[in-house]
Amino acid sequence: xxxxxxxxxxxxxxxxxxxxxxxxxxxxxxxxxxxxxxxxxxxxxxxxxxxxxxxxxxxxxxxxxxxxxxxxxxxxxxxxxxxxxxxxxxxxxxxxxxxxxxxxxxxxxxxxxxxxxxxxxxxxxxxxxxxxxxxxxxxxxxxxxxxxxxxxxxxxxxxxxxxxxxxxxxxxxxxxxxxxxxxxxxxxxxxxxxxxxxxxxxxxxxxxxxxxxxxxxxxxxxxxxxxxxxxxxxxxxxxxxxxxxxxxxxxxxxxxxxxxxxxxxxxxxxxxxxxxxxxxxxxxxxxxxxxxxxxxxxxxxxxxxxxxxxxxxxxxxxxxxxxxxxxxxxxxxxxxxxxxxxxxxxxxxxxxxxxxxxxxxxxxxxxxxxxxxxxxxxxxxxxxxxxxxxxxxxxxxxxxxxxxxxxxxxxxxxxxxxxxxxxxxxxxxxxxxxxxxxxxxxxxxxxxxxxxxxxxxxxxxxxxxxxxxxxxxxxxxxxxxxxxxxxxxxxxxxxxxxxxxxxxxxxxxxxxxxxxxxxxxxxxxxxxxxxxxxxxxxxxxxxxxxxxxxxxxxxxxxxxxxxxxxxxxxxxxxxxxxxxxxxxxxxxxxxxxxxxxxxxxxxxxxxxxxxxxxxxxxxxxxxxxxxxxxxxxxxxxxxxxxxxxxxxxxxxxxxxxx
Amino acid sequence: xxxxxxxxxxxxxxxxxxxxxxxxxxxxxxxxxxxxxxxxxxxxxxxxxxxxxxxxxxxxxxxxxxxxxxxxxxxxxxxxxxxxxxxxxxxxxxxxxxxxxxxxxxxxxxxxxxxxxxxxxxxxxxxxxxxxxxxxxxxxxxxxxxxxxxxxxxxxxxxxxxxxxxxxxxxxxxxxxxxxxxxxxxxxxxxxxxxxxxxxxxxxxxxxxxxxxxxxxxxxxxxxxxxxxxxxxxxxxxxxxxxxxxxxxxxxxxxxxxxxxxxxxxxxxxxxxxxxxxxxxxxxxxxxxxxxxxxxxxxxxxxxxxxxxxxxxxxxxxxxxxxxxxxx
Numbered sequence: 005x006x007x008x009x010x011x012x013x014x015x016x017x018x019x020x021x022x023x024x025x026x027x028x029x030x031x032x033x034x035x036x037x038x039x040x041x042x043x044x045x046x047x048x049x050x051x052x053x054x055x056x057x058x059x060x061x062x063x064x065x066x067x068x069x070x071x072x073x074x075x076x077x078x079x080x081x082x083x084x085x086x087x088x089x090x091x092x093x094x095x096x097x098x099x100x101x102x103x104x105x106x107x108x109x110x111x112x113x114x115x116x117x118x119x120x121x122x123x124x125x126x127x128x129x130x131x132x133x134x135x136x137x138x139x140x141x142x143x144x145x146x147x148x149x150x151x152x153x154x155x156x157x158x159x160x161x162x163x164x165x166x167x168x169x170x171x172x173x174x175x176x177x178x179x180x181x182x183x184x185x186x187x188x189x190x191x192x193x194x195x196x197x198x199x200x201x202x203x204x205x206x207x208x209x210x211x212x213x214x215x216x217x218x219x220x221x222x223x224x225x226x227x228x229x230x231x232x233x234x235x236x237x238x239x240x241x242x243x244x245x246x247x248x249x250x251x252x253x254x255x256x257x258x259x260x261x262x263x264x265x266x267x268x269x270x271x272x273x274x275x276x277x278x279x280x281x282x283x284x285x286x287x288x289x290x291x292x293x294x295x296x297x298x299x300x301x302x303x304x305x306x307x308x309x310x311x312x313x314x315x316x317x318x319x320x321x322x323x324x325x326x327x328x329x330x331x332x333x334x335x336x337x338x339x340x341x342x343x344x345x346x347x348x349x350x351x352x353x354x355x356x357x358x359x360x361x362x363x364x365x366x367x368x369x370x371x372x373x374x375x376x377x378x379x380x381x382x383x384x385x386x387x388x389x390x391x392x393x394x395x396x397x398x399x400x401x402x403x404x405x406x407x408x409x410x411x412x413x414x415x416x417x418x419x420x421x422x423x424x425x426x427x428x429x430x431x432x433x434x435x436x437x438x439x440x441x442x443x444x445x446x447x448x449x450x451x452x453x454x455x456x457x458x459x460x461x462x463x464x465x466x467x468x469x470x471x472x473x474x475x476x477x478x479x480x481x482x483x484x485x486x487x488x489x490x491x492x493x494x495x496x497x498x499x500x501x502x503x504x505x506x507x508x509x510x511x512x513x514x515x516x517x518x519x520x521x522x523x524x525x526x527x528x529x530x531x532x533x534x535x536x537x538x539x540x541x542x543x544x545x546x547x548x549x550x551x552x553x554x555x556x557x558x559x560x561x562x563x564x565x566x567x568x569x570x571x572x573x574x575x576x577x578x579x580x581x582x583x584x585x586x587x588x589x590x591x592x593x594x595x596x597x598x599x600x601x602x603x604x605x606x607x608x609x610x611x612x613x614x615x616x617x618x619x620x621x622x623x624x625x626x627x628x629x630x631x632x633x634x635x636x637x638x639x640x641x642x643x644x645x646x647x648x649x650x651x652x653x654x655x656x657x658x659x660x661x662x
Numbered sequence: 663x664x665x666x667x668x669x670x671x672x673x674x675x676x677x678x679x680x681x682x683x684x685x686x687x688x689x690x691x692x693x694x695x696x697x698x699x700x701x702x703x704x705x706x707x708x709x710x711x712x713x714x715x716x717x718x719x720x721x722x723x724x725x726x727x728x729x730x731x732x733x734x735x736x737x738x739x740x741x742x743x744x745x746x747x748x749x750x751x752x753x754x755x756x757x758x759x760x761x762x763x764x765x766x767x768x769x770x771x772x773x774x775x776x777x778x779x780x781x782x783x784x785x786x787x788x789x790x791x792x793x794x795x796x797x798x799x800x801x802x803x804x805x806x807x808x809x810x811x812x813x814x815x816x817x818x819x820x821x822x823x824x825x826x827x828x829x830x831x832x833x834x835x836x837x838x839x840x841x842x843x844x845x846x847x848x849x850x851x852x853x854x855x856x857x858x859x860x861x862x863x864x865x866x867x868x869x870x871x872x873x874x875x876x877x878x879x880x881x882x883x884x885x886x887x888x889x890x891x892x893x894x895x896x897x898x899x900x901x902x903x904x905x906x907x908x909x910x911x912x913x914x915x916x917x918x919x920x921x922x923x924x925x926x927x928x929x930x931x932x933x934x935x936x937x938x939x940x941x942x943x944x945x946x947x948x949x950x951x952x953x954x955x956x957x958x959x960x961x962x963x964x965x966x967x968x969x970x971x972x973x974x975x976x977x978x979x980x981x982x983x984x985x986x987x988x989x990x
Binding site: 112115116119120122123125126129130133138141145149152153155156157158159160166170171174175177178179181182185186189191192321530531532533534567570571574575645648 | 704705708709712713715716719720721722723724725726727728729730731732733734735736737738740741742744745748751783784785786796797798800804828829830831832833
């Protein structure tokens with residue numbers, strides 16, 4: 005019954021070229037995610053396709069195509085050992101899509117390729133959800149629509165230009181409907197079927213242990229970790245210690261978490277609570293970041309005795325949570341077991357000069373806190389340098405750092421201070437997290453990047469509980485390596501005062517902030533929109549009790565209204581006037597402008613005669629017009645072409661002196 | 663085979679169910695919205711299937727961007743469907759008959775489109791399963807498109823109805839309307855390539871027909887007066903009845919007259935006879951002899967000129983045609 009696509013409408017070479025280029029364009033972003041062997045295969049096929057446009061002989065025949073298809077499948081299997089999952093599946097999809105380009109018989113094949121391109125776009129979003137990718141995909145979708153219009157044909161003149169105009173119209177008209185569907189289409193709280201979690205997906209960021217060199221890798225990593233919106237005033241940057249992990253156990257090189265303490269110890273005192281909301285990028289880990297110190301854990305997570313917040317599930321998607329922290333706090337005293345744990349040291353690292361150093365401090369100061377100050381003064385006084393490129397340490401890292409190299413990053417300082425304190429009999433532990441963050445006034449939030457990674461120390465002082473000590477901040481600011489890497493990232497963010505930057509750097513930073521604002525808005529409004537937001541919307545509309553049904557009925561109503569409006573606008577046609585009447589009206593108007601308006605009782609014949617008498621120079625024109633109009637209006641000589649002839653006659657009016 | 667014929671039968675049944683667009687008093691058939699039928703094409707079904715897969719995948723992965731893309735493409739599809747429908751709505755069509763043709767030739771109808779306010783794209787005329795190249799029309803413009811129909815039989819070739827289809831803009835949906843088009847073209851009989859000369863014995867018993875009526879007795883008919891005609895032959899009675907000057911014609915009045923006669927050809931197949939007579943008429947008209955045509959029940963008096971030839975050919979074309987059948 006529907007015969008719109010006769011099987012063999014041969015596409016033009018141009019059309020094949022456009023579609024091939026489009027496929028190449030959608031394959032391009034996958035370069036970052038797929039293995040080189042897959043990319044090479046796709047590149048080869050696309051190359052053959054483009055060559056065959058020039059030399060059709062290069063097109064492989066059916067047998068060769070079958071062979072190529074088998075080779076493509078084998079290639080995917082050899083690379084990923086599966087055709088399922090995100091990577092294997094998309095590799096297969098892209099390979100086969102490229103292969104389909106070698107088998108274009110009719111326009112239907114090109115349409116198929118264009119439609120599958122849309123599917124590939126959706127797959128791309130599984131890999132990358134950034135704003136720029138979305139823009140890129142929007143462009144590709146737009147071009148696909150235009151090419152579909154062009155393929156349908158039946159367009160006048162320059163097909164592609166008209167197709168572009170029609171495509172733009174379609175896209176604009178589709179946008180309201182898209183918004184309605186996006187907002188109101190019910191989302192799932194839980195997946196329909198279990199997803200195969202791809203283990204290969206790498207997350208950068210903190211690991212659950214610390215050893216020299218770990219964090220300095222991150223310092224060169226500019227990726228955002230999370231964004232914070234403070235409910236009230238933003239605290240000063242020096243107070244923004246974002247706590248993630250507490251490391252209590254050391255083997256002399258590495259710090260690890262060790263066993264958890266026995267029981268939660270409530271804060272003995274907490275003042276100046278701050279409310280804020282964090283939007284966390286996927287980390288693949290369970291810990292959540294909180295300002296030192298969090299007062300309670302958000303929903304779906306728990307607060308452990310060391311004030312780490314652990315989510316129930318690893319964070320694999322964007323996560324938003326609200327928190328309350330106290331900047332001014334006093335923790336409870338650690339109990340005996342915890343103290344003991346926080347004093348453990350492997351014996352092998354304790355060299356004589358290390359012991360001498362600590363014993364010297366102890367001898368001068370019986371008070372624990374005074375010893376801490378001694379240690380910090382030591383870092384400040386001696387020639388310790390802060391650098392991103394520390395020299396390699398010997399077999400005993402503590403000893404060689406403190407007495408030989410004296411060049412290191414925050415992890416070196418935190419680790420050494422904690423060991424020194426333990427040696428002095430003061431319970432100490434290392435805390436890993438982030439420090440500071442870049443304030444984005446435009447977006448009204450603070451952005452914390454991987455390069456803000458930091459490590460510091462907490463010591464237990466009797467009467468004060470666990471107290472934060474940051475040895476890096478104690479360094480003499482003059483001894484900071486101002487190498488290019490450090491300067492570029494303004495690294496050593498707040499722990500060292502940021503230097504005065506030149507205009508160009510400031511401009512670049514502002515640009516970066518602007519780009520990040522876009523990204524954050526994008527996350528807030530598009531990526532993070534969920535069933536929760538839909539429920540909130542329903543509640544605001546007073547339909548909270550209706551649940552999903554409310555949402556569905558709301559969606560149906562909104563879709564109908566939107567469609568109805570679009571259709572009404574599209575169908576709006578001026579009241580159809582008979583073309584003859586319209587032309588006669590214009591004729592009378594023209595004469596009225598020349599000072600001879602038609603009288604109400606006058607028929608066309610009388611009117612024409614009167615005009616011919618009073619303005620003889622108009623007579624030939626008037627006669628010419630009426631000579632066509634009268635037989636058409638009152639006679640039978642009327643066809644679709646009459647109006648055209650009349651319009652032409654109307655245009656032949658004599659020039660009117662103004 | 664059976665399945666195919668079943669399908670064809672089902673198709674014919676559905677065809678009879680469809681409401682037709684009737685031409686208005688001015689001969690233009692205006693396609694109303696309620697007369698337009700629309701269905702997804704194969705591409706449309708494919709599009710829907712891919713969108714469904716995208717929807718399920720994006721919902722499951724809780725990927726909002728994928729959902730956004732899916733909804734956008736779905737919205738484009740829905741909007742495109744309305745555009746497909748609107749592309750036919752309000753279109754005005756008139757079919758006009760072209761000149762008469764001989765059986766075996768292509769009869770040509772002119773299909774006139776009047777666009778109305780909106781531009782029209784990708785209009786395809788489909789007639790008896792044959793589809794023509796798409797046309798586009800600017801707003802307020804007209805355009806005609808030739809429709810060739812093979813003339814297989816003599817008589818009236820009536821267009822009856824044509825289908826206007828469109829897949830604009832994306833080819834996801836096909837909208838169509840069936841338009842009643844009463845135009846008809848006269849189809850003359852197929853002329854045999856060679857025919858015996860009329861009035862000559864062609865060896866099959868054709869008797870000579872040349873002017874037996876030396877005495878000018880047989881009244882053959884009347885023709886308009888031409889200067890130089892004898893006053894005696896003027897039909898004064900007709901003149902008295904204010905019918906103008908007519909001249910009575912009698913057989914054999916002029917020397918070069920030929921009768922093309924059905925009974926002169928003794929063949930069993932009437933169609934073949936008509937074909938031979940057609941060729942004879944054509945021959946006679948080219949060598950500009952005066953000729954008459956005699957068919958059972960019809961006599962076209964001796965005459966000359968293109969109009970006379972046309973009248974003779976019309977008699978041949980419609981010979982044996984039922985009156986009721988010939989006027990659609």
